[in-house]
Amino acid sequence: MELGEHLFRRESGRIVASLSRIFGLENLGMAEDVAQDVFCRALEVWKLRGVPQNPSAWLMKAAKNRAIDLLRRERRVRNIVGDFGHLLESEWTLVPTVNEALSAEAIKDDQLRMMFSCCDPGLSQEVQVALILRLLCGFTILEIANAFLSREAAIEKRIERGKKALAASQRLFDMTDAELHSRLATVHRALYLLFNEGYHASTAQRVVRGELCREAMRLGASLLENPMVATPATYALCALMWLNAARLRARVDGYGDLIALADQDRSLWDPALIEKGNYFLDESASGSELTEYHVEAAIASIHSNAARVEDTDWARLVWLYDTLMQIRPTPVIALNRAIAIAHLDGPERGIDAIRAIPHGERLASYPFFPAALAELELRAGKLAEAREHFRAAAELARNESERRFLELRAEATAR
Amino acid sequence: MSQFVYLYRGGRRAESPAEGEQQMQRWVKWLGDLAAKGHIKDQGQPLEPAGKVVRSKGRSITDGPYPESKDVVGGYTLVEAKDLGQAAELAGGCPIFEYDGLVEVRPVMEM
Numbered sequence A: 001m002e003l004g005e006h007l008f009r010r011e012s013g014r015i016v017a018s019l020s021r022i023f024g025l026e027n028l029g030m031a032e033d034v035a036q037d038v039f040c041r042a043l044e045v046w047k048l049r050g051v052p053q054n055p056s057a058w059l060m061k062a063a064k065n066r067a068i069d070l071l072r073r074e075r076r077v078r079n080i081v082g083d084f085g086h087l088l089e090s091e092w093t094l095v096p097t098v099n100e101a102l103s104a105e106a107i108k109d110d111q112l113r114m115m116f117s118c119c120d121p122g123l124s125q126e127v128q129v130a131l132i133l134r135l136l137c138g139f140t141i142l143e144i145a146n147a148f149l150s151r152e153a154a155i156e157k158r159i160e161r162g163k164k165a166l167a168a169s170q171r172l173f174d175m176t177d178a179e180l181h182s183r184l185a186t187v188h189r190a191l192y193l194l195f196n197e198g199y200h201a202s203t204a205q206r207v208v209r210g211e212l213c214r215e216a217m218r219l220g221a222s223l224l225e226n227p228m229v230a231t232p233a234t235y236a237l238c239a240l241m242w243l244n245a246a247r248l249r250a251r252v253d254g255y256g257d258l259i260a261l262a263d264q265d266r267s268l269w270d271p272a273l274i275e276k277g278n279y280f281l282d283e284s285a286s287g288s289e290l291t292e293y294h295v296e297a298a299i300a301s302i303h304s305n306a307a308r309v310e311d312t313d314w315a316r317l318v319w320l321y322d323t324l325m326q327i328r329p330t331p332v333i334a335l336n337r338a339i340a341i342a343h344l345d346g347p348e349r350g351i352d353a354i355r356a357i358p359h360g361e362r363l364a365s366y367p368f369f370p371a372a373l374a375e376l377e378l379r380a381g382k383l384a385e386a387r388e389h390f391r392a393a394a395e396l397a398r399n400e401s402e403r404r405f406l407e408l409r410a411e412a413t414a415r
Numbered sequence B: 001m002s003q004f005v006y007l008y009r010g011g012r013r014a015e016s017p018a019e020g021e022q023q024m025q026r027w028v029k030w031l032g033d034l035a036a037k038g039h040i041k042d043q044g045q046p047l048e049p050a051g052k053v054v055r056s057k058g059r060s061i062t063d064g065p066y067p068e069s070k071d072v073v074g075g076y077t078l079v080e081a082k083d084l085g086q087a088a089e090l091a092g093g094c095p096i097f098e099y100d101g102l103v104e105v106r107p108v109m110e111m
Helices: A007-023 A025-049 A055-074 A091-101 A104-118 A125-136 A141-147 A152-169 A180-199 A206-224 A232-245 A271-284 A292-304 A314-327 A331-345 A347-355 A368-379 A383-396 A400-412 B017-036 B084-091 B095-099
Strands: B002-010 B040-046 B051-055 B060-064 B073-081 B101-107
Touching: A007 A025, A007 A055, A007 A091, A007 A104, A007 A125, A007 A206, A007 B017, A025 A055, A025 A152, A025 B017, A025 B040, A025 B073, A055 A091, A104 A125, A104 A152, A104 A180, A104 A206, A125 A141, A125 A152, A125 A180, A125 A206, A141 A152, A141 A206, A180 A206, A180 A232, A206 A232, A232 A271, A232 A292, A271 A292, A292 A314, A314 A331, A331 A347, A331 A368, A347 A368, A368 A383, A368 A400, A383 A400, B002 B084, B017 B040, B017 B095, B073 B084, B084 B101, B095 B101
Parallel strands: none
Antiparallel strands: B002 B073, B002 B101, B040 B073, B051 B060
8 A cells, every 4th residue: 555645744743742741741752752662663574564554543553562662661650640540550451541542533533632732822832833843743853943044952952941841731732621712822823833834934944834834734724623712703713724725736837936826837736735725714614713823814815716816816815904904013014015005006016015024124134125126116117226226135045045036136127 | 396495584665565565566467477487386484574683492592683784584485397407597587686685586395
């Protein structure tokens, strides 16, 4: 049988979450070791014997056996409380308890609980995201470091900090906790960050960072499976991820260079993702809360559903950006609003809007600030100004593909 | 057709699960191809790296074989081939070489 993509990503998260319910969060390391060990053995066996019909079940059964062995050995030397406490002390109850804890139904909830545990509001967002990638997505420290363009030591530290906080809380987050909804907002934020981190990928890291998008979507979908957390905001977040992910393939050309939205080959957009995204967006339209995810999803849907760039509903986009500015006024959103205004009312009006951005100085190091000005000057026919702004933007580029993109634009003004 | 045993010796472990999956897929493909050509008699089993070594009629039992040793046998497969030459040639496609391991090809003794 063919293995699905990244079996370990999925399974490691399931095994770690479920075992940490048994071992307790203070023994998280044990759960991680079991997951690692089970997977290594699986690969050794499958290598010669072939992949079994149901690899997930095989792994879970192996994890069960390893966990039981480990509990028999460790319960004498360390205090293992977890969710079951004394049930693990006697031989009579040990095996049935572990079996029950690792049943298919229990496992699903455990992953959600782990996700909520990782999103402890006392932890910084970067720690939350690193924990999610490590514990729920089975990323190695090196893979996380590559994804965030940071050093392994820095990531290691983040994860240690996070694990300490988890150990202090002892048990996985309880989904009946009164804090569920405020915690859900933190989960949304973390998944949003994870997705965006992957979406704005640079060339060299594109492969691993594409996986960040995929993981954020997988975890988002798992929220939708639980009625308690499948809120309108969760649907909106998923809509936004699906609708943007639909365009991922068209975002870079054969050389790894970025392609502007207007110039993308729209036939490369993924219609299945757009359809699903539209469905999520419909489902998000209930209740009274309008989140930034709703608005961002609506923006993504306008782009993704326009067959040609001329079909884009700019008036509605300006209105959506106005709304977004009320929820979360940031210079980057203001910049996008100005670009939409330029499309609607002409480049001069867009340039005015850019110049009027409050706290525009915060955009000083953001390459797409001068780049946006340049595009509008170009459209207004002011080639020299445009070239100057594009060059300034290229100086600020954060990675090679941004730099090449901006340099190509600067060259285009010479024609 | 004669029978041969492939003894897989050494080979480092994958550094990440992603690499491990890739490694495993290569093995599955290699053995699958051999099976499709009718060369596999028994796909064999992987072996635990450490066990016991028994000597002197059981008066000496020690841990072993030396788990540190880089050419410890990690598994075996029973294959069929025309002759030793062909068996060795077929072993050349084994993914273990990409991970610093080797394949020992041994003819099964015939009557």
